[in-house]
Amino acid sequence: MKYLSEYRHPDAIKGLVSNIKHSASSPWTIMEICGGQTHNIVKAGIDQALSGTIDLVHGPGCPVCVTPEAKIDAAISISQLDKVIVCSYGDMLRVPGSGQSLLQAKTDGADVRIIYSPMDALEIARKNPHKEVVFFAVGFETTAPANAMPIYLADKEAIGNFSVIVSHVLVPPAMRAILSNRDCKIQGFLAAGHVCTVTGLEEYHELAQEFSIPIVVTGFEPVDILEGISRCVNMLESKTCGVHNQYARSVRENGNASARKMIAEVFAVTDMDWRGMGMIPGSGLALKGPYSRFDAEARFNTQSRPPSNVSDCHAGEVLQGLLKPSACPHFARTCHPETPLGAPMVSAEGACSAFYQYSRRSSH
Amino acid sequence: MCLAIPGKIITINNHDHLIKTAMVDFDGITKEVNLTYVPEAEPGDYVIVHVGFAISKLDEEAAKLTFSYLKEME
Ligand code: SF4
Numbered sequence: 415m416k417y418l419s420e421y422r423h424p425d426a427i428k429g430l431v432s433n434i435k436h437s438a439s440s441p442w443t444i445m446e447i448c449g450g451q452t453h454n455i456v457k458a459g460i461d462q463a464l465s466g467t468i469d470l471v472h473g474p475g476c477p478v479c480v481t482p483e484a485k486i487d488a489a490i491s492i493s494q495l496d497k498v499i500v501c502s503y504g505d506m507l508r509v510p511g512s513g514q515s516l517l518q519a520k521t522d523g524a525d526v527r528i529i530y531s532p533m534d535a536l537e538i539a540r541k542n543p544h545k546e547v548v549f550f551a552v553g554f555e556t557t558a559p560a561n562a563m564p565i566y567l568a569d570k571e572a573i574g575n576f577s578v579i580v581s582h583v584l585v586p587p588a589m590r591a592i593l594s595n596r597d598c599k600i601q602g603f604l605a606a607g608h609v610c611t612v613t614g615l616e617e618y619h620e621l622a623q624e625f626s627i628p629i630v631v632t633g634f635e636p637v638d639i640l641e642g643i644s645r646c647v648n649m650l651e652s653k654t655c656g657v658h659n660q661y662a663r664s665v666r667e668n669g670n671a672s673a674r675k676m677i678a679e680v681f682a683v684t685d686m687d688w689r690g691m692g693m694i695p696g697s698g699l700a701l702k703g704p705y706s707r708f709d710a711e712a713r714f715n716t717q718s719r720p721p722s723n724v725s726d727c728h729a730g731e732v733l734q735g736l737l738k739p740s741a742c743p744h745f746a747r748t749c750h751p752e753t754p755l756g757a758p759m760v761s762a763e764g765a766c767s768a769f770y771q772y773s774r775r776s777s778h
Numbered sequence: 779m780c781l782a783i784p785g786k787i788i789t790i791n792n793h794d795h796l797i798k799t800a801m802v803d804f805d806g807i808t809k810e811v812n813l814t815y816v817p818e819a820e821p822g823d824y825v826i827v828h829v830g831f832a833i834s835k836l837d838e839e840a841a842k843l844t845f846s847y848l849k850e851m852e
Pocket of ligand 1: 727728729732743749754756758759760
């Protein structure tokens, strides 16, 4: 397949690994932001191949993992109302709130449906005019234009039985929070290629200057990730900072203009509570102006309450790159994908799940 | 859920500017994709698709940069 197999070629991978080992004069610490990259790094054994040369730490880039318990609790309590259908992406259903997950609510009889595209939720609303259809809209900037579209259309078409629970997060404010932590050891970033495909690079230039740090916007295949690391190492070795775009086949300097316009039409930036990381100023999106009437939490009057049982999960440290999943005391002991203590063990993009699936042999 | 993958546009289905869609081939599996955010894409183009929406058209010239980087290293 074009744009896939050539980026997985073993010779290219080998060449890049030896190039990185050759050019790194000290063991640099680099964080990849996106959970998709984390998975591919661990799956392809890139972290093992570079061990001793590059310390790859895994970032908060799993939208499902950072969705606060209170939002999940709100979705569950709405799903238990009469004549309501709750829709969301598959991963989101399995993550527990402060008690149950949406999947458990579904097993107990709630009408909870897995959708592939946000447009499916609008279609369900059109087909079920006597029911209230609630879309649990989670994601980073990558997903925001897609999630905005059914809201925009529901407004245009005056679809009254559609509403959304919005739990949208923005990456650059989280990078700023991570870099501002006193214990932060990160020396370079691989930024998430698909997030930047939508947003463009403006905020990344600001971050690179503010923290004097190299940021390489990177794709997802093994060759992309290794080229990203290689370019980051080159910048670290030459003591330069700034933004380099490794994923130029998809990422343009100004991002995707029509997608950005749609985000700005429907959403406004707001403070956001990240699960495990706490409140980060200006790091989320909320419905704005006339679109606020599609807010499901207001429509169904759900009160968000603080989580009732504080779990012993170390997700906060894992998501900030302060703790490797395999170094969590619960990892593969009391915490497994079947009986997860936290969201990073549940989601396909969570760092703990990636380590559990691919690298337990080497870490035990 | 953040997964976004490349696919090749086979046909354009709908020319209404709001809901322009296309049939896209993902290595043998064909799916309908919303093209609203990449309206310039045409049959034969590769697009990155995320939750049913194309978010970019892949640029062949830029793709070659990775391979010239690999060459440079040799
Ligand atoms: S291993 Fe389990 S308990 Fe530890 S951080 Fe990951 S999800 Fe939380």
